[in-house]
Amino acid sequence: MARVLVVEDDAAMAAALRDGFAYEGYEVSWAPDGETGLRLAKETSPDVVVLDVMLPKLSGLDVCKRLRAEGHALPIIMLTARGQEIDKVLGLKLGADDYVTKPFGFMELMARVEAVLRRSSGRTPGTGSYGFGDVVVDFSRAELRKGGRPVEITARELKLLEYFVANRGEVIPRERLLDRVWEYDSVPLTRTVDMHVAKLRRKIEDDPADPRFIVTVHRMGYKFLG
Amino acid sequence: MARVLVVEDDAAMAAALRDGFAYEGYEVSWAPDGETGLRLAKETSPDVVVLDVMLPKLSGLDVCKRLRAEGHALPIIMLTARGQEIDKVLGLKLGADDYVTKPFGFMELMARVEAVLRRSSGRTPGTGSYGFGDVVVDFSRAELRKGGRPVEITARELKLLEYFVANRGEVIPRERLLDRVWEYDSVPLTRTVDMHVAKLRRKIEDDPADPRFIVTVHRMGYKFLG
DNA sequence: TCTGACTTGTCAACGCCCTGTAAAGAGTGA
DNA sequence: TCACTCTTTACAGGGCGTTGACAAGTCAGA
Numbered sequence: 334m335a336r337v338l339v340v341e342d343d344a345a346m347a348a349a350l351r352d353g354f355a356y357e358g359y360e361v362s363w364a365p366d367g368e369t370g371l372r373l374a375k376e377t378s379p380d381v382v383v384l385d386v387m388l389p390k391l392s393g394l395d396v397c398k399r400l401r402a403e404g405h406a407l408p409i410i411m412l413t414a415r416g417q418e419i420d421k422v423l424g425l426k427l428g429a430d431d432y433v434t435k436p437f438g439f440m441e442l443m444a445r446v447e448a449v450l451r452r453s454s455g456r457t458p459g460t461g462s463y464g465f466g467d468v469v470v471d472f473s474r475a476e477l478r479k480g481g482r483p484v485e486i487t488a489r490e491l492k493l494l495e496y497f498v499a500n501r502g503e504v505i506p507r508e509r510l511l512d513r514v515w516e517y518d519s520v521p522l523t524r525t526v527d528m529h530v531a532k533l534r535r536k537i538e539d540d541p542a543d544p545r546f547i548v549t550v551h552r553m554g555y556k557f558l559g
Numbered sequence: 560m561a562r563v564l565v566v567e568d569d570a571a572m573a574a575a576l577r578d579g580f581a582y583e584g585y586e587v588s589w590a591p592d593g594e595t596g597l598r599l600a601k602e603t604s605p606d607v608v609v610l611d612v613m614l615p616k617l618s619g620l621d622v623c624k625r626l627r628a629e630g631h632a633l634p635i636i637m638l639t640a641r642g643q644e645i646d647k648v649l650g651l652k653l654g655a656d657d658y659v660t661k662p663f664g665f666m667e668l669m670a671r672v673e674a675v676l677r678r679s680s681g682r683t684p685g686t687g688s689y690g691f692g693d694v695v696v697d698f699s700r701a702e703l704r705k706g707g708r709p710v711e712i713t714a715r716e717l718k719l720l721e722y723f724v725a726n727r728g729e730v731i732p733r734e735r736l737l738d739r740v741w742e743y744d745s746v747p748l749t750r751t752v753d754m755h756v757a758k759l760r761r762k763i764e765d766d767p768a769d770p771r772f773i774v775t776v777h778r779m780g781y782k783f784l785g
Numbered sequence: 786t787c788t789g790a791c792t793t794g795t796c797a798a799c800g801c802c803c804t805g806t807a808a809a810g811a812g813t814g815a
Numbered sequence: 816t817c818a819c820t821c822t823t824t825a826c827a828g829g830g831c832g833t834t835g836a837c838a839a840g841t842c843a844g845a
Contacts, residue, residue, distance in 0.1 A: 438656050438657075487819090487820060489821070502700055503699050503700055504700060504701045523822070523823065524805090524806095524822085524823075525821080525823075527803095527806090528805095528823090529821085530805095531804095531806065542805085549803095550714070551714060551831075552714035552715075552803070552831085552832095553717075556700070715831080715832065749835090750794085750833085750834070750835080753792095753795090754795085754832085754833075754834085756793095756794090757793095757794060757795065768794090775792095775793070777792070777840095778791090778842090
């Protein structure tokens with residue numbers, strides 16, 4: 334049974350979340366402030382953390398940062414109040430896996446939780462590596478192996494692959510890649526993305542000319558199938 | 560102008576809400592029971608539904624559940640009596656977007672309404688999948704399946720279908736399709752729209768010559784029934 | 786019911802624009 | 816300066832959107 338840790342100071346919201354997750358068959362622990370949340374996260378090692386940004390004692394961002402700084406890879410979903418755009422970005426930068434903006438439907442949160450669990454269960458636990466086909470990639474060690482053989486991979490390529498893995502199955506427009514992987518604010522009209530996709534394909538595909546993993550969706554973007 | 564459907568059996572409360580929303584510039588429709596509410600929601604496709612939980616004939620939870628089961632994504636705000644914690648969770652679980660506990664200030668409700676409207680308008684219209692007949696379409700993955708079989712679909716066709724789904728039940732003139740799907744500023748006198756409708760029909764209809772989903776409304780446009 | 790004007794369905798071909806790829810140019814750190 | 820990666824430029828090939836022509840369908844008035 335999956336275990337979720339809810340870090341939320343609003344008691345009513347916390348109760349609703351607890352009931353909701355319990356109903357869905359999760360084991361729920363709850364912390365009303367950041368300090369307790371951090372302690373519980375370390376002691377009970379839940380499968381996923383639902384973390385409010387606004388918290389007493391230690392903000393959600395701090396909790397997230399501290400967990401990551403100490404090397405914990407457990408999935409984190411941030412709850413941000415409406416309009417806290419900056420928090421979103423910061424949260425993702427600090428290592429949150431996803432975020433949900435308040436107010437939200439419970440099913441929405443539930444879907445995100447299941448999504449990150451699916452994603453993290455695909456990883457070999459502890460090593461932070463991910464496998465597809467005959468390829469194994471370890472994002473934390475920046476290592477790529479194909480058919481057992483190590484393949485050199487650059488930082489940009491790795492980050493691109495990481496974004497593909499995190500959003501596998503979804504069609505990702507080039508603009509979003511430029512935004513999320515390159516962190517460009519403006520959108521230059523370049524072939525940069527295609528270029529890097531081509532380089533990645535050369536490293537992970539059996540036949541780069543007929544890709545199986547990173548497929549092109551004409552006029553829409555790329556889709557990763559792993 | 561945004562349209563709100565109020566489903567509330569208490570006449571005094573309903574009147575107050577109607578006046579309040581009207582004052583704020585909303586177009587208001589009102590249903591005194593769940594059955595009527597469900598019908599109005601489907602027929603008038605409002606931008607947001609304010610739904611009391613306790614209703615004659617069909618409870619608010621049932622209305623919510625039925626709407627979601629039929630694939631309607633329209634934002635729903637539940638009105639729950641104080642202490643109905645279970646209703647909250649259930650409501651959120653059944654797909655309500657938000658809830659307000661009675662007694663509440665009108666401004667509070669108003670704020671929630673505006674919040675869900677902002678969210679739903681900003682919602683990537685590409686998330687999730689949608690089903691009608693034996694067809695399932697996943698806009699974020701750019702995938703179409705009919706009778707379980709995957710069918711190739713191009714970007715333009717997908718965007719057209721997406722617009723149809725978002726405006727199901729409504730007669731859509733060709734000019735509006737050219738404007739919204741093609742994003743043409745000028746309106747060329749072409750057969751482009753019909754062409755693409757024909758292509759879509761070949762992919763989603765059992766008998767493209769006698770369409771069930773995308774029907775032609777002579778001299779007016781097309782109407783999607785899903 | 787018939788006729789004619791207008792609207793809609795369909796086809797095939799053209800050509801635009803998107804994508805793949807190589808190679809040059811720019812940026813960065815040792 | 817060198818080595819390396821990232822970005823930009825340029826060009827070729829091809830997918831698919833558009834278009835005009837014509838057939839088929841619809842509707843209104845005689």
